[in-house]
Amino acid sequence: MADLHFLANPARFRRFSQRVLPGLGFATVLMLAFGLYMAFFVAPVDYQQGQTVRIMFLHVPSAWLSMGGYALLAGLGASLLVWRHPLAALMARAAAPVGASFAAVCLLTGSLWGRPMWGTYWVWDARLTSMLLLFFLYLGHIALSRAYDEPERGDRSAAILALVGVINLPIIKFSVDWWNTLHQPASVTRLDAPAIHNSILIPLIWMAVSLLFLFIFLVLVRTETEIDRRRLENAAVQEEEAAA
Amino acid sequence: MTPKRRRLWLLIGSLGTLGVAAALVLSALNDNLVFFYSPTQVAEKSLGPDRRFRLGGLVEAGSVQKDGQVVRFTVTDTNKTIAVVYRGILPDLFREGQGVIAEGALGSDGVFAAREVLAKHDENYMPPEVAKAIKEAGQWKEDKK
Numbered sequence: 001m002a003d004l005h006f007l008a009n010p011a012r013f014r015r016f017s018q019r020v021l022p023g024l025g026f027a028t029v030l031m032l033a034f035g036l037y038m039a040f041f042v043a044p045v046d047y048q049q050g051q052t053v054r055i056m057f058l059h060v061p062s063a064w065l066s067m068g069g070y071a072l073l074a075g076l077g078a079s080l081l082v083w084r085h086p087l088a089a090l091m092a093r094a095a096a097p098v099g100a101s102f103a104a105v106c107l108l109t110g111s112l113w114g115r116p117m118w119g120t121y122w123v124w125d126a127r128l129t130s131m132l133l134l135f136f137l138y139l140g141h142i143a144l145s146r147a148y149d150e151p152e153r154g155d156r157s158a159a160i161l162a163l164v165g166v167i168n169l170p171i172i173k174f175s176v177d178w179w180n181t182l183h184q185p186a187s188v189t190r191l192d193a194p195a196i197h198n199s200i201l202i203p204l205i206w207m208a209v210s211l212l213f214l215f216i217f218l219v220l221v222r223t224e225t226e227i228d229r230r231r232l233e234n235a236a237v238q239e240e241e242a243a244a
Numbered sequence: 245m246t247p248k249r250r251r252l253w254l255l256i257g258s259l260g261t262l263g264v265a266a267a268l269v270l271s272a273l274n275d276n277l278v279f280f281y282s283p284t285q286v287a288e289k290s291l292g293p294d295r296r297f298r299l300g301g302l303v304e305a306g307s308v309q310k311d312g313q314v315v316r317f318t319v320t321d322t323n324k325t326i327a328v329v330y331r332g333i334l335p336d337l338f339r340e341g342q343g344v345i346a347e348g349a350l351g352s353d354g355v356f357a358a359r360e361v362l363a364k365h366d367e368n369y370m371p372p373e374v375a376k377a378i379k380e381a382g383q384w385k386e387d388k389k
Contacts, residue, residue: 044371044372044373045371045372046369046370046371046372047370047371047372047374047375047376048337048365048375049337049365049369053369056369078255081251081255082248082251082252082255083248116335116336117335117336117337117363117365118335118337118362118363118364118365119333119334119335119336119338119360119361119362119363120360120362123279123362125279126277126279163255163258163259164262166259167259167262167263167266171266171270178270178277179274179277179278179279180278180279180280180282180300181279182279182280182345182362182364184364184365184366184367185367186367187367187368187369195366195367195368195369196368196369196370197369197370197371197374199371199374200369200370200371201369
C-alpha cells in the first residue's frame with residue numbers, strides 16, 4: 001500500500017488516472033455487456049422466484065458497492081483528518097455521489113423485488129432500515145461537504161460524518177443475524193459455502209466485478225474533475241485578491 | 245508523539261467509544277429491533293388480545309385451508325404453533341414449509357387474525373432442476389429434520 005502514496009499528490013494522480021482510464025473504461029463496457037448478457041439470458045430461473053431472481057444481479061452488487069464505497073469514504077476521511085492527504089478530500093467529493101447512486105439502486109431494485117416476492121415494497125426491518133440510513137449518510141456527506149464557503153471546512157466536516165457513519169456498516173452486514181428480519185440472511189458472504197447454485201453465483205460475481213470496475217472508473221473521472229475544479233476556484237480567488 | 249500520531253490515536257479512540265456506545269444502544273433496543281416474534285416467544289411474552297404484533301415462522305405442512313378469500317393456516321417454529329386466519333391476497337412465495345410473517349393480533353379464541361401476510365424468502369438460490377434433484381435424493385432441508 002505504501003507504493004500508492006505517490007497518488008496523494010493531485011498532479012501525479014492525474015497523470016496516473018489518465019494513463020489508466022481509457023483501458024479501464026473499455027474493460028468496464030465489455031465486462032458489463034457480457035455480465036448483463038449472462039444475467040438476462042444465460043443464468044437459469046430460480047426454483048421459487050422464477051424470473052424475478054434476475055433483479056439480484058443488480059441488487060446485490062449495488063449493495064456491496066454502496067457499502068464498500070462508504071468504507072472508502074471513511075478511509076479517505078481518516079487520511080484527510082490524520083495525514084492531511086491533499087487528494088483524499090477531492091476523492092471523497094468524487095466518490096460520495098457514486099456510492100449514493102449505488103445505494104439508491106440497491107434500495108429501488110430491492111423494493112421492486114420485494115413487492116412480488118414478499119408481498120410488500122417496503123418494511124421497517126433492521127436490514128432495510130440500516131440500508132436506508134446508509135443512503136441518508138451519503139446524502140449528508142454530499143450536503144455537508146458543500147455547506148461552507150471555504151471548501152476545506154466542508155471537506156473536514158464531511159470526513160467526520162463519514163467516520164461516524166462507518167458504525168452503520170457492520171450493522172447492515174449483521175442485521176440479518178442479530179435480529180430476525182424480513183430480509184433473508186447472507187447467501188454469498190458467509191463462513192460456509194455459498195447458498196447459491198454456481199449457475200446463478202457465477203453471473204452474480206461477474207456482475208459484481210463489472211460494477212466494481214464501473215465504480216472505480218466513475219470515481220477516477222470524477223476525482224480528475226474535482227482536482228480541476230479546486231484549481232480553478234483557487235485561481236479565481238487569487239485573481240480576485242490580486243485585483244483588490 | 246508527532247501530531248499525526250496524536251490525531252491517529254484520537255481517531256481510533258473516538259471510533260472505539262462510538263462503537264461501544266452504538267453496541268450498548270442496540271442491545272438495549274434489542275426487543276424493538278426484532279421484526280417479528282416466533283410462536284414460542286409469543287407464548288413466553290403472553291401477548292394477549294388487542295396487542296398488535298408480527299408473528300413469524302414456517303407455514304406448517306398440510307395446514308393451509310382456503311375458503312374463498314379466507315385462508316386458514318398454522319405457523320410453527322417446530323416447538324410451538326399458532327393458528328392464523330387471513331382474508332386477502334397472499335404473496336407469490338407463500339406455500340407450505342415456507343417462512344411467513346403475519347401482522348395482526350390474537351383473538352380471544354387464540355387464533356391469530358392477520359391483517360397482512362408477507363412471505364419470507366430464504367437464502368437459497370438454485371435452478372428448478374437442481375431443486376428437483378436435491379428433493380429426489382432426499383437431501384432437502386425439510387426432509388432432513
